[in-house]
Amino acid sequence: MGIFSSSAGLGESSVFKREEVLLTEYVPTMLPHRENQIKQIARNLLPAAKGRKPQNTFLYGPPGIGKTAVVKHIFREFEEYSEHVRCVYINCWDFRTTTALLTELVLDLGLFVQRRGWSKDEIIGKLTEAINKRAKGLIVCLDEVDQLDLSALYDLLRINQYVMSPVGIVFISNNPYVFAKAEPRIRSSLGLDEIGFKPYNLNEMKDILKERAKDAFRAFDAAVIMLCANHAVNKGGDVRVGLQCLLKAGRLAEREHDQKVRVEHAKAVLKSIKEAKPQILKERINEHEKIVLRVLRSSKKWSAGKLYKKYCDTAKKDGIKPVSDRALREFVNHLQAIELVKISEKKVGKSRLIWRA
Ligand SMILES: Nc1ncnc2c1ncn2[C@@H]1O[C@H](COP(=O)(O)OP(=O)(O)O)[C@@H](O)[C@H]1O
Ligand SMILES: [Mg+2]
Structure with missing residues (x-):
């Protein structure tokens, strides 16, 4: 039997009542503090x-x-x-x-x-x-x-x-x-x-995560909520960070065949959970914009002309047909608008400089 046989299997989860409650897309029937x-x-x-x-x-x-x-x-x-x-x-x-x-x-x-x-x-x-x-x-x-x-x-x-x-x-x-x-x-x-809309304070974050945890887990330590809420507030106040902590802690508890999500589980996963924003943005930019970000990975500043050349080379290597100079300019502007790159406008006639935000 392969790699799946040692895991919890297809039966009822020992930890989760309804795991999907912790997914970002889930729309709860109650939204405390809103x-x-x-x-x-x-x-x-x-x-x-x-x-x-x-x-x-x-x-x-x-x-x-x-x-x-x-x-x-x-x-x-x-x-x-x-x-x-x-x-x-x-x-x-x-x-x-x-x-x-x-x-x-x-x-x-x-x-x-x-x-x-x-x-x-x-x-x-x-x-x-x-x-x-x-x-x-x-x-x-x-x-x-x-x-x-x-x-x-x-x-x-x-x-x-x-x-x-x-x-x-x-x-x-x-x-x-x-x-x-x-x-x-x-x-x-x-x-x-x-x-x-204003960010939630620590107590509000705790209330929100507690409601989600009550629907998602069979049992959990109260301190798990405290830890996850604290982490979410420290990482910029995004509730998704807190939900991620809860989900990962729950999955760890399940792997360890525990009946309950404990403080140790939460502590073990906290470090792996970063701010949610950059990842989400990156999933939503197009393939050309992704190439631009890859080219800009080295920390130097690029002139628009050099960036376009390097973009074309990289795109071709990936089997992607490069867009025109003008089209790429629009994509770079879009990346600037969502704060993934910075652009300095230079004097008339000179090329603009582009680098990673
Ligand atoms: N007051 C709240 N109660 C329960 N869940 C909340 C509350 N506020 C935010 N969330 C949850 O946090 C996550 C992010 O919220 P979302 O509405 O996507 O944020 P925004 O649109 O402001 O970026 C979602 O999973 C959402 O259900
Ligand atoms: Mg939104």
Whole structure:
């Protein structure tokens, strides 16, 4: 029997009641210390249930403090509460352009549109039809909206002229200033209610992790929560760090055939768990951007021209067709926007310098 026979096997886990509760994507039914924000957002969206115009809302604040979870939680409850309302969640990392976004909305509402080849007006026509057919009230969440081409906002607002009940939008970003670059006219027609999310303090983090641990584990030492919460707060306040600690401690306890997650398990895994942000970002950049980061790994500063050459060489070695100089410039700008590289603009005529943040 191979490598799998010595592990816990397929039977019930001695440690976990429901391991999936500790995954980042899991949306808990209770979100301690976000009650006020939840109430405020729900109040803003409620008019949609009666076919009236919801209040557009903008949530901002550092990563890992419940912005996405709060909206997903509200969306789930709202669709249960009102059969007329449809709530669509979209992460703008996956749909960065106007057409990509509008197409995704149509598909989400269950009408057909081709991913490529349709004009914007055709897609908007389809979307209008979809909204009027499928949803008396439509709420859209645009998460990580800093990744979206802001001109998409113009088209989204335009749709309200054609539909029977206005669309409500919830925007989310780590960056409070994303809308600063949008035209003032668009900003004022968005009419945003802004809600800033603040990081949790140690006690709040403890409450949150304790609730998740109670659902996930059969038994655990109280001090496990203390250790993991402390680590998460020290590493920047991202709840995902705390959840990772709990999951890893649980898995270690399981490997050791323990019935309970103990302080020793938590202590043993803490060091291996770092801040969550950089890893997550790196998974979401494209292959060309990944090559740029690899080239920039050596700590020197690169001129744009040299970087492009080295990028082309590396790409070819990897069997990837290099993009044009101009296209790569856009990718480098994107890496700068998400703070993975730094760029110094030099005087006119001189090349800019690029290095790793
Ligand atoms: N108040 C809370 N109660 C329970 N879990 C929370 C709470 N706040 C955040 N989380 C959990 O922390 C993780 C990160 O939260 P998320 O909403 O993705 O952060 P953000 O969108 O602000 O970056 C998710 O697994 C989420 O369920
Ligand atoms: Mg989020």
